[in-house]
Amino acid sequence: MMKDLTCIIIGGGYVGLAALKLIKEKTKGMTNGRRIRFVLIDKEPGHLRKFRLFRPTTVEEEIMIPWNDLVLEGFEFVHGTVTFVDSGEKRIQYTDAQGNDAQIHYDLLVVAVGSSVRRPDPNQGGITLVDPQEASEIRKRWRANMRKAAHETNPKERKRLTTIAIVGAGISGIETSADLALAMKREATALGLNSFDTSVYLLNSQERLLPEVSEKYRQKLVQELSKCGVTVLNNRKVLREEAGLVTFSNGDSLPVSICIWMIGLIPNPGLRGMGLPLTSDGRVVVDGSYRVKGAPGVYSIGDCARIVDPKTGEEDQMTCFEGSLQAFRLAKIVMADQEGRPAPIHRSSKPNMDNYFNIGLGQEGVFWIRKWGLDMVMTGKLPGKIKKFVEDKASMLR
Known part of the structure; x- marks a missing residue:
């Protein structure tokens, strides 16, 4: 009897889950007469819904979903942090949840460890929204400040x-600002404050909000943000927040109770020690079919790979x-690689991205x-429902 072939996916984010699901479906769990054993390894105890990272800033919402609560089945989960990929011996080394070193053999490996939130320099102050704990801390802080404001003369x-x-x-900053502004208005009303006195400022270092969208959409977005209670300030480069004062590069300043940094993403820093070929900015080097250079049977996709x-x-x-x-x-x-056929080559999806935002x-x-040639914009509850449906599907919720 032929030995099972082991396919390991490193990273249980949106892209890692999609890779696991789609490879299982495409292969039907078999290749060349061998059964495929699927293993997912992740440092978290569950799937973190990064799309909804801002939600715990306003309400108690669980965004870490246990692996057993996903619709995905037929895979083993290993709770651990990958420390090295030995492509010669075809095995990964990892540290398990108890801190012990361990290793596991692979035949196929998909590296989909994603990205991490970019942090400002520590001396720039403020708080960075990086995980559910920070989100919860933000919620506690602004609610405490609102209670203080109710008694402030x-x-x-x-x-x-x-x-x-x-x-x-960016999109995360926009969605976070709207959620906070609406929640602060509700809290103000409950505390007997004037809800119109609450302010959320979205500070944009660029000349325009989302330069890649149409002017019609941009204007509608700014208008809807204003209805929520968000003021967009463009061309505002923030230097630091200190003692409740945000300072801009032009010398202006803004008194605030909380300054939240949401300045984009960087490739997962954990890649640096894995022994894979990386670009200067820390992304995995792959060919046109996502194969990692010099590592047979290893592929990489998502935020952690440079895909051209x-x-x-x-x-x-x-x-x-x-x-x-x-x-997909x-x-x-x-x-195709397993069957010795020519494999598909990557094609840019950028034109599609330029044509759609929700x-x-x-x-x-x-x-x-x-x-x-049509520029269509829709607002209201339906886009919100569509977005939630897409997010739930991406997280593979039951």
Whole structure:
């Protein structure tokens, strides 16, 4: 009887889960007469819903989902942190949840460890939204400040206590600002404060919000953010937050109770010690079919890999949308490689990304699609429901 073939996926984020699901479906759990044993290894005890990382800043919501609560079945889970990939011996070394060193053999390996939140320098102050614990801490702090404001007699200090600044105006920053603004208004009303006195500032270092979208969509988004209670300030480069004062590069300042940094993503720093070939900015080097250079049987997709369209030279961005398309193609590539057929080659999905955005604002949202020369924008509850449906599907919730 032929020995099982072991396929390990490192990383149980959105892209890792998609890769696991799609490879299982494409191969039907078999290749060349051998059964495939699927193993998922992740440092977390469950799937972290990064799309919803901002939610615990306003409500008690569990965004770490136990692996058993996912619709995915037919895989083993290993709770551990991968420390090294020995591509010569085809095994990974990892530290388990108890801190013990261990190793496991692989035949196929998919590295999908994703990205980490970029942190500012420690001397820049503020708080960085990196995990559910930080999100919960933010919620406790702003609610405590609101209670202080209810008893504060100095108008300037009361205004500062009910003001939050968010540095970074990407999609995560936009959604976080809207959720906080709406929650602060509700809290103000409950405490007998004027809900219109609460302020959330979205500080954007660029000249325009989301430069890749249409002007029609941008204007509608800013309008809807304003309804939530969010003020967008463009061309504002933040130097630091200190003692409740945000200082800008132009010399201006803004009194705040909390400054939240949301300044983008970097490839997972854990890649640095894994022994895989990396770019200067720390992403895995792969060919046009996601194969890791010099490591047979090893593939990498998602935020942690530098993926380029061989024909156009177009580089994929660090988004879940593009990572999901990569996972879909990877399943076909793995099957082709196992059967000795020519494998599919990566094609850029950027044109699709330029034509579609759906941003959640509380329970509602702002949807945009540009197709066939038409620029269509929709607001209200339906975009919010669509976004939640897509997020739940990406997290493979039951």
